[in-house]
Amino acid sequence: MTVIAMKPEYPVTPVAPAQAGSTRIDFGRLMVHAALLAYTALALFPIALILINSVKTRAAIFDDPLALPSMESLTFGGFVKVIDSTNFLHYFGNSLIVTLLALFCIVLFGAMASWALSEYRFMGNRLLTLFLALGIMIPIRLGTVSILELMVRLDLVNTLTALVLVYTAQGLPLAVMILSEFMRQVPAELKDAARCDGVGEVKIFFQVILPLIRPAIATVAVFTMIPAWNDLWFPLILAPSESTRTVTLGVQQFIGQYVTDWNSVLAALSLAVIPMLILYALFSRQLIRGLTAGAVK
Amino acid sequence: MASVSLQALRKSYDGKTDILAGIDLEIAHGEFVVLVGPSGCGKSTLLRMLCGLEEISGGDMLIGDQVVNHLPPAERGIAMVFQSYALYPHMTVYQNMAFGLKVAGKDKAQIRERVERAAATLKIGHLLERLPRELSGGQRQRVAIGRAIVREPRLFLFDEPLSNLDAALRVQTRLEIAKLHRQLDATIVYVTHDQVEAMTLGDKIVVMHEGHIQQAGTPLDLYQQPRNLFVAGFIGSPRMNFMAGSVVSAQAGGVLVQLASGELVRAAVDGSALAAGAAVTLGLRAEHISESDSGSEQFKGEVSVVEHLGEANYIYVSRKGGEDVVIRGDGERHVAIGQSIVFSADSTAFHVFDERGQALRRLRPGNMVSAARSMMRSA
Numbered sequence: 001m002t003v004i005a006m007k008p009e010y011p012v013t014p015v016a017p018a019q020a021g022s023t024r025i026d027f028g029r030l031m032v033h034a035a036l037l038a039y040t041a042l043a044l045f046p047i048a049l050i051l052i053n054s055v056k057t058r059a060a061i062f063d064d065p066l067a068l069p070s071m072e073s074l075t076f077g078g079f080v081k082v083i084d085s086t087n088f089l090h091y092f093g094n095s096l097i098v099t100l101l102a103l104f105c106i107v108l109f110g111a112m113a114s115w116a117l118s119e120y121r122f123m124g125n126r127l128l129t130l131f132l133a134l135g136i137m138i139p140i141r142l143g144t145v146s147i148l149e150l151m152v153r154l155d156l157v158n159t160l161t162a163l164v165l166v167y168t169a170q171g172l173p174l175a176v177m178i179l180s181e182f183m184r185q186v187p188a189e190l191k192d193a194a195r196c197d198g199v200g201e202v203k204i205f206f207q208v209i210l211p212l213i214r215p216a217i218a219t220v221a222v223f224t225m226i227p228a229w230n231d232l233w234f235p236l237i238l239a240p241s242e243s244t245r246t247v248t249l250g251v252q253q254f255i256g257q258y259v260t261d262w263n264s265v266l267a268a269l270s271l272a273v274i275p276m277l278i279l280y281a282l283f284s285r286q287l288i289r290g291l292t293a294g295a296v297k
Numbered sequence: 298m299a300s301v302s303l304q305a306l307r308k309s310y311d312g313k314t315d316i317l318a319g320i321d322l323e324i325a326h327g328e329f330v331v332l333v334g335p336s337g338c339g340k341s342t343l344l345r346m347l348c349g350l351e352e353i354s355g356g357d358m359l360i361g362d363q364v365v366n367h368l369p370p371a372e373r374g375i376a377m378v379f380q381s382y383a384l385y386p387h388m389t390v391y392q393n394m395a396f397g398l399k400v401a402g403k404d405k406a407q408i409r410e411r412v413e414r415a416a417a418t419l420k421i422g423h424l425l426e427r428l429p430r431e432l433s434g435g436q437r438q439r440v441a442i443g444r445a446i447v448r449e450p451r452l453f454l455f456d457e458p459l460s461n462l463d464a465a466l467r468v469q470t471r472l473e474i475a476k477l478h479r480q481l482d483a484t485i486v487y488v489t490h491d492q493v494e495a496m497t498l499g500d501k502i503v504v505m506h507e508g509h510i511q512q513a514g515t516p517l518d519l520y521q522q523p524r525n526l527f528v529a530g531f532i533g534s535p536r537m538n539f540m541a542g543s544v545v546s547a548q549a550g551g552v553l554v555q556l557a558s559g560e561l562v563r564a565a566v567d568g569s570a571l572a573a574g575a576a577v578t579l580g581l582r583a584e585h586i587s588e589s590d591s592g593s594e595q596f597k598g599e600v601s602v603v604e605h606l607g608e609a610n611y612i613y614v615s616r617k618g619g620e621d622v623v624i625r626g627d628g629e630r631h632v633a634i635g636q637s638i639v640f641s642a643d644s645t646a647f648h649v650f651d652e653r654g655q656a657l658r659r660l661r662p663g664n665m666v667s668a669a670r671s672m673m674r675s676a
Contacts, residue, residue: 192350193383197397197448198371207396211387 047273054078054266061262078263079271087242088268091250096275098160098246099229102167106224107217109168110175115205118180119191129180135173140166141233151238158241166234171224178223182216183209218286221279229276247272299361299374299451299484300326301347307355308342308508316342318508319356324486324501329478331499332488334531338505341456344488348377348454360452371401376445377454380461382437384429384444390416391425394444408447415446418480435466442474446481455487459494471497492532496520504528521662526654529580535611537648538586538622540579547571550660552649554579558619562594564647566657580648580656583625588612588632592641598622600636614638 052068053061060073067073082088116122117129140147147166148157156162186209194204210217232248240249251268254261301324308317317339324330332340345351346358349370358365365373384393391412398408416422419439429437438458445453458474459467475498478485489495495502496516503513504527511531512524523529529537542556547568554562554577562579571577586592598614601621605628612624612632624640626632649657 187381187383189379189381189383190385192345192348193377193379193444194385194396195350196348196370196375196377197400197444198369199396199400203400208385 050266050269050273054263054270056263058263061266075263076267078261078265078267081261081264082267082271087245088247088250088271090243091245091247092271092275094160094244095229095246095248095272098163098167099225101160101164102171102228103221103225105164105168106171106175107220110172110220111179111210111213111217112205113172114176114180114183115209117176118183132173132176135169136177140170144233144237147234148237156238158239158244160239160244162238163234163244163246166238167224167228167231170227171220174223175220178220179213179216182213186212214286218283221283225279226276229272300324300328301452301484301486302359303356304359305356306343306346306353306358308339308346308351309354312354315354316508317346320510322503322510322513324484327482327484329475329485329487329498329500331495331502332486332505333490333492333495333502334505334511336490339508340488340490340505343505344377344454344456344486347452347486348375349373374451375454376448376450376452377456378438378441378445378458380457382429382441382461384437384440386429389426389428390421390432390440390443393429393440394447397444397448411447411449412443415443418446418477419443434462435470438462438470442477451484453481453483453485455485457489458487459489460491467494474498492534496532502532504531506531522656522659523580523648524656526578526580526650526656529648529650529656533582535583535623535625538581538583538620540581540620540622542577542579544568544571544573544575544577546573547575551644552577552657554649556619558616560594560596560619562647563644564649565645565660566647566649567660568649568657570657571651576652578650578654580650581622581642581646583611583623585646586622586624586640586642588624588626588630588638588640590639590641592643592646594644594647595639595641596622597637597639600632600634600638603632603634612638614640 049065053065055076055078056067056069056073057075057077060067060069063073113132117125117132151157151162156165190208190212191204194208199208230248231246232252235244235246235249239245247268251265251272254264254268301322303320303322306317306320306322307315309315320343322330332343334340342351346353349365349368353366360373360375370377385396388396394412394415395408398411403411412425413422416425419442421436421439421443424432424436424440429440432440438461441458455474459470462470471494474487477483478498487494487498496519499516501513502516502519504511504519506527512519512528514522519528519532523532523537526539530539540556540558542554542562545553545555545561547553549567549569550565552564552566552568552571554564556562556579564579596616598616600612601615602613604611604613607628609628610626610630610632612626614622614624616622622640632638645659645661648659651657
């Protein structure tokens, strides 16, 4: 399901408006837009291909993969089959549970850790920060064997818990790095004001800091949910049983050694894009909000 | 409301250098105390210690009769207004003001009543449902003050609350804070680096420099009897003129000083502690100098710059062999740059500082018409 591993749009700062009075088209900006458009087309192409072919008959797919569906070749057979005849909805549910739980854990623990690392001075603060930074550089898959051994010992193989834990570990380092950067930007006077108001440290975190870094949390959410949702590796190794299969794993059943049911594969993939699109739309609304507008000055 | 007492209060971050070195200060109930000094003098640190945001390294701090050295901010019965207002950006004005009370577990009706009363006092009743980002700077400042009022604290702390406002608004808000002080009958500690703010607002001004209190007293005290060179230079605008010299003769009834530039000046200060030949610094305020020879002590110089303020001119005069002097002259009189000028002052107008920069007692400090005029002007 690498198709939706396209880069999410970064929370780009808007390009400064052209200087007042200048009506000349800026060549530099034109090039930037051209490059961005080209990249967008490149990134969207596989998705479009999947969507187009998911509603075509098998023959039409092989005939001309790039053609739009015509009246003769239009069919929703793939979708019907996926929804009717397999446990696809169940897989879907598994994926959602794993992704959302992991997301929740990453955001909560990541925010807490970054609050502690950025706000309090204590022994080993820098070491801990460095340790977490290492997590960004070393891919978690290198530790697959140890993780599997650990999960076997903990008796967590073939449970969704195993996946939630692994994805949480995978997402935390980046989350801590992004969030602590944002937390450092929260004006110190706001925290002082809250302390003067008699607000406890826990309440300051949940009621003052968290609402202020919502854009950062949205960024972290987008960055962490997509790899978790798309992952095939860990479901295959840690939770391959029928009851714990995720969508990525579930789709594999349509891909046979001799015959691949392309209609079903493409339909399943198309369906799998939807929840990510919805979540992304939800989070991206937060991305554009200002960080501390009106707080100080 | 309550009195505050600081006894040998110390602050040090590394245990070696003192940010504050033994601060002793008594603040009476209902007093408006202004801490003033250049940046880095420790005034904000002192305020944050009063608030409980900075730990106390030594000495005692009492609010009322209670030692509060280790009490967290919320239990000290204080409220602070920050320079940047520090409003919670995601909460409405109402929520901003009610937050502290809600956390303290007050019931809803009481919170509403207090917030509405404070809002009425500050005339921000119509803004309660707005977010801070929808408010102007002055309005945000009021909300920040409102948030302090609703807590009904024993002690109000203001940390440079006006420095983010534009000039016109600053004057207006200054007046309102003075009014508020009378209305609330509150004890207030107010930090600023602006001496005009300090002079106009304070019942008592505490001038700080390098972690020490240089002088504490009423605005007029500080103006008429600055205790040392630092206070003399810090209070008053334009800055007091200083001229180096040495004592020719000194008695309790006056001192005769020979300036480096040659003039002999008689100053009406108690010189009983001075010996002939001792190095001294003469101080003379611009507003006490006359641009004619009407005063008893006379000087000569050449006009180098003139600043026109409308009601007055600041005339910068360079003197041969001596320090430059600024004179506050009549705004409607024409003074040409480069022109030679004779100016004078009465011997009662002089301040004299000894070698260690300590002021000698002035014999008649308070009979200056221009002193009163200057006070009225800055108010």
